[in-house]
Amino acid sequence: xxGDIFNAQFVASSIRVAIPLALAGLGGVYSERxxxxxxxxxxxxxxxxxxxxAVTNFSGNPWVGVLAAxxxxxxxxxxxxxxxITFKANQIVSGVAINLFASGITIFLCWLLFGETQIMxxxxxxxxxxxLPNIGExxxxxxxxxxxxxxxxxxxxxxxIIFILSHIILYKTPFGLRLRSVGEYPQAADTMGVxxxxxxxxxxxxxxxxxxxxxxxxxxxxxxxxxxxxxxxxGFIALAAMIFGKWTPFGTAGAALxxxxxxxxxxxxxxxxxxxxxxxxxxxxxxxxFVLVSAIGRATxxxxxxxxxEKEIG
Amino acid sequence: MKSIKKFDYYILLETITxxxxxxxxxxxxxxVIMLIGEDPVFVYxxxxxxxxxxxxxxxxxxxRATPLIFTGLTxxxxxxxxxxxxxxxxxxxxxxxxxxxxxFTFTNxxxxxxxxxxxxxxxxxxxxxxxxxxxxxxxxxxxEVIVTIMMNWIASxxxxxxxxxxxxxxxxxxxxxxVKQMIPHTKEIAEAARLPRLYNILHSLNIDFPAYxxxxxxxxxxxxxxxxxxxxxxxxxxxxxxxxVGYNPLAAEYGGISVAKNIVLAMMISGAIAGLxxxxxxxxFKYRWRQELFTGLGFNGIAVALLGKNHPLGVVLAAxxxxxxxxxxxxxxxxxxxxxxxxxxxxxxxxxVIFVVISDEVVKRLIRQRRKVV
Numbered sequence: 181x182x183g184d185i186f187n188a189q190f191v192a193s194s195i196r197v198a199i200p201l202a203l204a205g206l207g208g209v210y211s212e213r214x215x216x217x218x219x220x221x222x223x224x225x226x227x228x229x230x231x232x233x234a235v236t237n238f239s240g241n242p243w244v245g246v247l248a249a250x251x252x253x254x255x256x257x258x259x260x261x262x263x264x265i266t267f268k269a270n271q272i273v274s275g276v277a278i279n280l281f282a283s284g285i286t287i288f289l290c291w292l293l294f295g296e297t298q299i300m301x302x303x304x305x306x307x308x309x310x311x312l313p314n315i316g317e318x319x320x321x322x323x324x325x326x327x328x329x330x331x332x333x334x335x336x337x338x339x340x341i342i343f344i345l346s347h348i349i350l351y352k353t354p355f356g357l358r359l360r361s362v363g364e365y366p367q368a369a370d371t372m373g374v375x376x377x378x379x380x381x382x383x384x385x386x387x388x389x390x391x392x393x394x395x396x397x398x399x400x401x402x403x404x405x406x407x408x409x410x411x412x413x414x415g416f417i418a419l420a421a422m423i424f425g426k427w428t429p430f431g432t433a434g435a436a437l438x439x440x441x442x443x444x445x446x447x448x449x450x451x452x453x454x455x456x457x458x459x460x461x462x463x464x465x466x467x468x469x470f471v472l473v474s475a476i477g478r479a480t481x482x483x484x485x486x487x488x489x490e491k492e493i494g
Numbered sequence: 495m496k497s498i499k500k501f502d503y504y505i506l507l508e509t510i511t512x513x514x515x516x517x518x519x520x521x522x523x524x525x526v527i528m529l530i531g532e533d534p535v536f537v538y539x540x541x542x543x544x545x546x547x548x549x550x551x552x553x554x555x556x557x558r559a560t561p562l563i564f565t566g567l568t569x570x571x572x573x574x575x576x577x578x579x580x581x582x583x584x585x586x587x588x589x590x591x592x593x594x595x596x597x598f599t600f601t602n603x604x605x606x607x608x609x610x611x612x613x614x615x616x617x618x619x620x621x622x623x624x625x626x627x628x629x630x631x632x633x634x635x636x637x638e639v640i641v642t643i644m645m646n647w648i649a650s651x652x653x654x655x656x657x658x659x660x661x662x663x664x665x666x667x668x669x670x671x672x673v674k675q676m677i678p679h680t681k682e683i684a685e686a687a688r689l690p691r692l693y694n695i696l697h698s699l700n701i702d703f704p705a706y707x708x709x710x711x712x713x714x715x716x717x718x719x720x721x722x723x724x725x726x727x728x729x730x731x732x733x734x735x736x737x738x739v740g741y742n743p744l745a746a747e748y749g750g751i752s753v754a755k756n757i758v759l760a761m762m763i764s765g766a767i768a769g770l771x772x773x774x775x776x777x778x779f780k781y782r783w784r785q786e787l788f789t790g791l792g793f794n795g796i797a798v799a800l801l802g803k804n805h806p807l808g809v810v811l812a813a814x815x816x817x818x819x820x821x822x823x824x825x826x827x828x829x830x831x832x833x834x835x836x837x838x839x840x841x842x843x844x845x846x847v848i849f850v851v852i853s854d855e856v857v858k859r860l861i862r863q864r865r866k867v868v
Contacts, residue, residue, distance in 0.1 A: 187539070191590070219639060221644075246867055259848070263848060263851060265850055267851075267852045267855045267856065268855055269851040269852055269855045270851060271853050272578050272639060273796075273800060273847070274848070274851060276580060276793075276796050276847070277591070277797075277847040277848045277851065278844075279792075279793075280793060280796070280797060280843060280844040280847060281840075281841060281844030281845070281848070283793075284837050284838075284839075284840025284841040284843070285838060285840075285841050285844075286839070287835070287837040287840070288835050288837035288838055288841055289757065291832075291835035291837065292530060292835060346532045386814045401638050410856075413643055413644065413646075413647050416639075416640050416643045416644065416645075419640055420644075422639055447517050456655050456658075458651040458655035458658075459651070459655065461647075462647070462648045462651045462652070463650045465644040465645075465648050466644075466648065468640065469630075469636075469640075469641055469644050469645075470636070472630075472636045472640060472641065473630065473634060473636055476634045476635060476636060482522065
């Protein structure tokens, strides 16, 4: 039984489940490090998921779909930025509005363009990596390694690159230093000549792009279809991962993997243990609450997180 | 004297900002309608004309407004304590399911006992579900937004599990045809647990009203709860404490008010109101629990609360407006033979929220500037 559950496929599926959470969580890192809370991630994932499939089916090219999902994510990020940064409105409320908007517009367009509420993907991205050797041919060990790490959607490798780049950008470049300073102590950053509004716009739009990419992975690569509300709370689980990962790229990736393992495990236990499937479905959400509780006292948010910046005059 | 007059003018401006937001949203909607090649004048005429043009329309609007009054008050009440309870959906699920269970289990109780019992159970279920994020927030500082959302999904799975446990036996006709329940549902609640429809009341008063209209006594319960919320928040010590925590938790704590206690209490009262959605959906309408993935009532409550400026009266008015939009939207969908999806209304609602939030901030800034000048 143990071997049936914990095999190479298990690792591979954990990684796949973790990808959208990690990408959206990283979006949260950018946004909150600059001082803007973004609970609109959920809606951005959903819209990205829909856009990716819709554009793929119209253009026939999944790469165009991925690109479109990123662009739509940026657009929603822009809306969030305008409301929260320019108009200094409540960030949670703006995020909620984006989520409402996303639920409505995706089904609205789905009806309008396809005449149904669920669409199948016509073509997916190719699998990249080393071709799988046939069973019996070559060693089992090598085959397992390939299944786990070298036989994935290109977006999986892209995610890994994005994470390494993000770590470098946030911690090794002047841009990253400015971004973090804007979220910690904007008054000081302002005095040093950092353009707070510009930094926050960039951060929030980046977070939208990452959430859009997360959505495209979810629909194109994981589910192969779009259905209403398919984001299933992932935007919020991603935020839990971000908090557990202490607002750092690698920490967030680690936490997302934890969720990946949890969900993959739950899916596998379904056939093994006599647990009703509904309880299996609760696992990611229970895990998110558990993770949040255990992060208390360990994780401190950026000091200016969620506070609109008011320039002091006179 | 002059400055006071100016001040009043801006207060007025502040109260009508939601109206401005609604008008802008309708204009945005008109553009969307034009973009998909339909006539916005015809669409809006259909939407408002049929929704509020006759008694049947009004009944349908109030029937749709009822759950939104509950979920709107849910959000508004918690917000007065500085909390974002966006878990209305889950609280409503648990409260409603428990009330249904009481309704079909204690079938030999008289209506005089069973109806209040069902209502209390609905409230208790919602309060219980909201207590979890409340306690986590009060004792450990876990942000309620993520927890309440997670609790929504858990509630959805839990009720799905329960509805399968208490699934209704197929009717003879269904069994004969071998038809399965498409959406799992429980058996019906007892006759004694059902709330009368408005038709029954009006009919006995000899007032003409369509018999098939679904608006029921739950609407009056919702209005009663709105008044109660007003009373609690502005006329009792508890309300004073809750609002004090909402304004400034540190100052409240310094003034001897227990922040933790009030957070938990505010969440529980807020959740209890969400649970009462069951009075309309089950006790007054379907008479059974039907498992559906998020109906959106909980989330629309957020929009209703924002539009109503978190005030009970505003919430009731905003809920009625959303009732008009929802019912009118469904009619537009039918009258255009599906060319305009009813989800247009969801888009409109989101646009309303964004503009309410923005116009609120703009007006606040205007007032602040004006005060400085004066």
